[in-house]
Amino acid sequence: MTRNIVHTVNAIAFHPSEGGIVATAGSDGWFDLYxxxxxxxxxxxxxxxxxxxxxxxxxxxxxxxxxxxxxxGGGLE
Incomplete structure (x- = not known):
C-alpha cells in the first residue's frame, strides 16, 4: 500500500490498547492508520x-x- 503524496499531518492519535497503532489526520483530507x-x-x-x-x-x-x-473544516463526524 503506497501513497507518495506529501501533506501536513495535523494530528496524531495513539490507539489506547494496541501498542504501536497510530492514526494521523492530514491537511489533504485523508486519515491513515499505521x-x-x-x-x-x-x-x-x-x-x-x-x-x-x-x-x-x-x-x-x-x-x-x-x-x-x-x-x-467541514464538520466531519
Missing part, C-alpha cells in the same frame, strides 16, 4: 469522499479503541 512496530501502513481513508474537500484537523480513538473520530 503500525509503528512493524512499520506497516494498515489503511487509509478519504474524508473528502464523505463531505467535500476539507483538511482533517484532529483525530482521536474512543476509550475502548473501537472507534476513530476525525474532525475537519
Amino acid at each position: 503500525d509503528l512496530v512493524s512499520r506497516n501502513w494498515l489503511e487509509y481513508f478519504s474524508a473528502c469522499e464523505m463531505r467535500g474537500d476539507v483538511a482533517i484537523t484532529s483525530c482521536t480513538f474512543s476509550a475502548d479503541g473501537d472507534t476513530l473520530c476525525v474532525c475537519g
Whole structure:
C-alpha cells in the first residue's frame, strides 16, 4: 500500500490498547492508520469522499479503541 503524496499531518492519535497503532489526520483530507512496530501502513481513508474537500484537523480513538473520530473544516463526524 503506497501513497507518495506529501501533506501536513495535523494530528496524531495513539490507539489506547494496541501498542504501536497510530492514526494521523492530514491537511489533504485523508486519515491513515499505521503500525509503528512493524512499520506497516494498515489503511487509509478519504474524508473528502464523505463531505467535500476539507483538511482533517484532529483525530482521536474512543476509550475502548473501537472507534476513530476525525474532525475537519467541514464538520466531519
